[in-house]
Amino acid sequence: MDVFRARGSDLLVQAILALETEAECRAFLEDLMTGKEIQDCAQRLQVAKHLRQGLVYSRIAQATGASSATISRVNRCYTYGAGGYRVILDRLEAEEAASYV
Secondary structure (H helix, E strand, C coil): CCHHHCCCHHHHHHHHHHCCCHHHHHHHHHHHCCHHHHHHHHHHHHHHHHHHCCCCHHHHHHHHCCCHHHHHHHHHHHHHCCCHHHHHHHHHHHHHHHHCC
């Protein structure tokens, strides 16, 4: 299923790309999503980071509070998905490494 065929999805992608600062991003996400949706997305990103580090499901669940179903879904996306988790985690790691130099 291509979620980007839905009407308005191009506008969402363009809106995200137009954000310039962390403050703008926080404001946009707060307006766009519920607090729970933001927490769920943040949790999925944490799960992906832990999967990348090679942690087992039980440790990831303990560290993030995510259910095994959520961990499994993120693992499927991380392993077989479009590559979005890998791209963003690569960039975040590169930024972190650059900040130590």
